Amino acid sequence: MAAEPIIDVQHLEHTYMKGTPFVHQALTGVSITVYSGECVAIIGHTGSGKSTLVQHFNGLILPQKGKVIVDGADLSDKKTDMKGLRQKVGLVFQDPESQIFESLVGDEIAYGPFKMGWPIKDVRDAVKGAMEMAGLPFDAMKDRPTAALSGGQKRKVALAGVLALKPKILVLDEPTAGLDPRSGMELLGRLKTLNEQEHLTIVFISHHLEEVAYLADRIYVLDHGKNIGEGSPATLFSNKKMLEKYRIGTPETVDILYRLQDAGFSVNVAHYGIAEVASQICSILEHGPRRDRYDTV
Amino acid sequence: MTRFEWSRKITIGHYIPIDSIIHRLDSSCKLLGFTVLIVAIAFCNSYFGNVLFFTFALFLFVLSRLPIRYGLSGIKPAIPFMVILAVLQLLFYGGGVTASGTVYIHYSFLLITSDSVRLVVVSAMRFVEIILVSSVLTLSTPETELMHGMERLLKPLKYIRFPVHQFSLIIMIAVRFVPTFAMEMEKLMKAQASRGAAFGTGRWWQIIRRTKDMFPLMIPLFRSAMARADDLVLAMECRCFVPGQSRTTYRRGKARSRDFSFLLIIIGFSLFALFYPFPG
Amino acid sequence: MGKGLTTRRMVVAGVLGAISILLGITRLGYIPVPTPAGNATIMHVPAVIGGIIEGPVVGLIIGLIFGVSSFLNASIPLFKDPLVSIVPRLFIGVVAFLVYIGLKRFNKYVAIGAAGFFGSLTNTVFVLAVAVARGYFTLPVALGVAIANGLPEAIVSVIVTLAVVAPWKKIGASRKKKSKIS
Ligand SMILES: Nc1ncnc2c1ncn2[C@@H]1O[C@H](COP(=O)(O)OP(=O)(O)O)[C@@H](O)[C@H]1O
Ligand SMILES: [Mg+2]
Numbered sequence: 001m002a003a004e005p006i007i008d009v010q011h012l013e014h015t016y017m018k019g020t021p022f023v024h025q026a027l028t029g030v031s032i033t034v035y036s037g038e039c040v041a042i043i044g045h046t047g048s049g050k051s052t053l054v055q056h057f058n059g060l061i062l063p064q065k066g067k068v069i070v071d072g073a074d075l076s077d078k079k080t081d082m083k084g085l086r087q088k089v090g091l092v093f094q095d096p097e098s099q100i101f102e103s104l105v106g107d108e109i110a111y112g113p114f115k116m117g118w119p120i121k122d123v124r125d126a127v128k129g130a131m132e133m134a135g136l137p138f139d140a141m142k143d144r145p146t147a148a149l150s151g152g153q154k155r156k157v158a159l160a161g162v163l164a165l166k167p168k169i170l171v172l173d174e175p176t177a178g179l180d181p182r183s184g185m186e187l188l189g190r191l192k193t194l195n196e197q198e199h200l201t202i203v204f205i206s207h208h209l210e211e212v213a214y215l216a217d218r219i220y221v222l223d224h225g226k227n228i229g230e231g232s233p234a235t236l237f238s239n240k241k242m243l244e245k246y247r248i249g250t251p252e253t254v255d256i257l258y259r260l261q262d263a264g265f266s267v268n269v270a271h272y273g274i275a276e277v278a279s280q281i282c283s284i285l286e287h288g289p290r291r292d293r294y295d296t297v
Numbered sequence: 298m299t300r301f302e303w304s305r306k307i308t309i310g311h312y313i314p315i316d317s318i319i320h321r322l323d324s325s326c327k328l329l330g331f332t333v334l335i336v337a338i339a340f341c342n343s344y345f346g347n348v349l350f351f352t353f354a355l356f357l358f359v360l361s362r363l364p365i366r367y368g369l370s371g372i373k374p375a376i377p378f379m380v381i382l383a384v385l386q387l388l389f390y391g392g393g394v395t396a397s398g399t400v401y402i403h404y405s406f407l408l409i410t411s412d413s414v415r416l417v418v419v420s421a422m423r424f425v426e427i428i429l430v431s432s433v434l435t436l437s438t439p440e441t442e443l444m445h446g447m448e449r450l451l452k453p454l455k456y457i458r459f460p461v462h463q464f465s466l467i468i469m470i471a472v473r474f475v476p477t478f479a480m481e482m483e484k485l486m487k488a489q490a491s492r493g494a495a496f497g498t499g500r501w502w503q504i505i506r507r508t509k510d511m512f513p514l515m516i517p518l519f520r521s522a523m524a525r526a527d528d529l530v531l532a533m534e535c536r537c538f539v540p541g542q543s544r545t546t547y548r549r550g551k552a553r554s555r556d557f558s559f560l561l562i563i564i565g566f567s568l569f570a571l572f573y574p575f576p577g
Numbered sequence: 578m579g580k581g582l583t584t585r586r587m588v589v590a591g592v593l594g595a596i597s598i599l600l601g602i603t604r605l606g607y608i609p610v611p612t613p614a615g616n617a618t619i620m621h622v623p624a625v626i627g628g629i630i631e632g633p634v635v636g637l638i639i640g641l642i643f644g645v646s647s648f649l650n651a652s653i654p655l656f657k658d659p660l661v662s663i664v665p666r667l668f669i670g671v672v673a674f675l676v677y678i679g680l681k682r683f684n685k686y687v688a689i690g691a692a693g694f695f696g697s698l699t700n701t702v703f704v705l706a707v708a709v710a711r712g713y714f715t716l717p718v719a720l721g722v723a724i725a726n727g728l729p730e731a732i733v734s735v736i737v738t739l740a741v742v743a744p745w746k747k748i749g750a751s752r753k754k755k756s757k758i759s
Contacts, residue, residue, distance in 0.1 A: 472598070
């Protein structure tokens with residue numbers, strides 16, 4: 001892991017609707033650190049404050065209490081250049097296709113770069129690069145009407161619209177929610193490539209532990225506005241106590257391993273990749289001590 | 298606090314829950330009475346009539362026991378507009394086709410007559426009266442009550458085949474969806490800001506830029522409204538909703554003699570102030 | 578167009594009415610322009626869209642909702658007059674509908690744009706006509722306002738109406754076939 005922190009959040013608190021009867025503290029003290037080049041997942045129940053937290057990363061919400069430092073810039077400092085920050089930190093909202101407003105794909109993706117005031121040639125290059133990264137062939141797609149795209153394509157357009165700003169950090173709020181499984185898998189693959197080959201730092205929120213297991217180097221668990229756990233997928237998924245305490249689901253493969261363990265088989269829960277689980281099951285079938293307790297398996 | 302956090306704070310009504318005669322009035326009588334009053338004020342052109350209406354508006358405010366500053370707070374920000382309007386009316390209306398009456402000043406294009414002065418004074422007074430009266434109504438009635446009042450008020454129109462139920466349902470859907478769209482709008486503003494949009498930073502004279510700034514918000518907002526409409530239609534039809542079929546409603550109080558006397562007083566007063574031939 | 582308030586028409590009227598109210602109470606629907614009429618508004622666009630897609634009754638009801646909410650939220654003398662803020666709005670959706678119906682045989686896309694334009698113009702012209710009749714403005718002032726407010730309003734109306742209604746009516750893309758970056 002590169003050792004240089006690119007997002008550093010310390011004791012962050014946030015209260016919505018201060019001074020009204022509906023006051024609600026969404027963040028009660030979050031501290032997380034994301035290192036340059038990492039892919040970090042944030043998981044937790046609905047309402048645990050995940051979306052609130054990530055909206056701090058590009059200054060949509062400013063810290064009320066605590067510190068947020070993004071790529072060296074302190075967000076509490078009034079002089080921080082917000083426009084520059086939003087360019088550096090690309091935030092993809094949940095259901096980002098709902099924000100599409102231009103009638104042509106190319107124009108939609110070029111919106112951000114034009115807003116940045118880049119010259120037309122740079123805009124074109126940025127759009128081209130972003131479309132390729134998102135899996136949209138530039139020449140075939142740039143003049144297509146946005147209204148006629150499929151759900152998966154629209155999401156790619158929205159993703160490209162953020163990538164076109166050439167961010168250093170990509171933040172995604174539930175990136176695969178609402179997509180069909182195939183488009184979801186494809187999107188995850190693209191994010192993995194972006195992280196590994198383009199060296200983009202990625203932070204994403206997810207409810208699917210399968211995709212967390214597939215993509216993340218490290219996980220933060222949020223509960224009631226606090227981070228209550230942190231670690232690599234392997235260490236986190238083998239911490240059965242915590243998983244149970246906070247009722248965090250596990251990927252299906254981990255589930256299978258735990259149930260095998262409960263049934264008395266010796267398995268290694270830290271090896272939860274699909275291939276690894278398959279080979280563990282095979283080895284149990286071949287050599288494992290057979291018991292008469294199939295009913296629990 | 299940031300400028301993106303507003304959606305859950307918006308309110309449609311401005312109801313202030315205190316107790317007063319006005320608060321306790323039956324909502325359909327109240328609605329009808331205040332509507333008559335506002336229309337009467339809008340048509341009142343005499344000094345005397347407006348003085349009467351103004352006094353009556355103040356009287357209603359006192360009766361409602363609402364702090365008068367709530368009424369005044371609607372007037373203060375309008376003062377510059379009132380001044381501009383008054384100046385425009387004074388400068389230019391004297392020569393208007395409808396102008397007549399005694400000439401006070403006539404200096405080249407400037408023509409000030411008793412009629413143009415009356416116009417200035419009367420429109421300013423009307424504005425203040427309507428602000429006061431409509432604030433009493435909205436401050437003393439929760440919006441759900443207003444809707445029920447409206448529905449009951451329209452009920453007799455059923456006999457001329459006016460679709461009362463449907464109409465009420467439309468208003469209910471409209472009010473119900475405002476907070477939903479407010480949140481949608483907040484999300485859209487955040488999402489577009491994330492890709493470089495900067496709302497409200499254009500200067501006032503950059504009309505084209507400010508106009509263009511609306512598209513990234515308005516187009517998705519309308520689209521999502523239409524999508525929600527589709528969903529809701531489907532949901533309603535799945536539940537065998539039949540438009541116009543009478544629904545069971547629970548009665549919320551009944552108008553009593555006090556409510557009717559209030560209504561009669563307001564109508565009587567309005568007619569008097571509007572039609573009595575005051576001198577001048 | 579069939580008759581009567583179907584479920585769909587009621588829902589569309591309600592939902593678009595909600596947007597009209599929202600734009601008014603949050604002031605998001607205003608483009609400030611320096612005239613005595615205060616702001617250019619796009620609060621009439623829901624009535625235009627409703628009129629085009631669901632007919633004159635829906636357009637009229639949305640116009641009424643817009644009118645009442647603009648009356649209640651008004652902060653300047655002109656619009657605290659129900660004759661100015663409510664009555665003219667009733668015609669926006671109706672005119673938009675008529676223009677759309679009249680032109681759609683020639684070209685649907687043009688018909689939608691024209692409906693957006695004339696719906697907006699109806700608002701501007703009727704409001705100012707009543708304002709003049711009621712003695713708020715003289716004709717020259719009204720003409721000035723018509724240009725300063727009416728023009729941006731009409732532009733927004735045309736573009737938003739087209740962007741929303743054309744895909745909704747499944748009319749193939751605009752005549753614009755190339756993106757700006759081509
Ligand atoms: N704009 C807002 N105004 C008021 N409360 C909000 C707002 N956004 C979120 N909340 C509240 O804050 C809490 C945390 O929300 P959120 O960060 O969206 O959680 P998550 O993304 O983990 O589901 C929730 O209780 C939610 O209702
Ligand atoms: Mg969330």
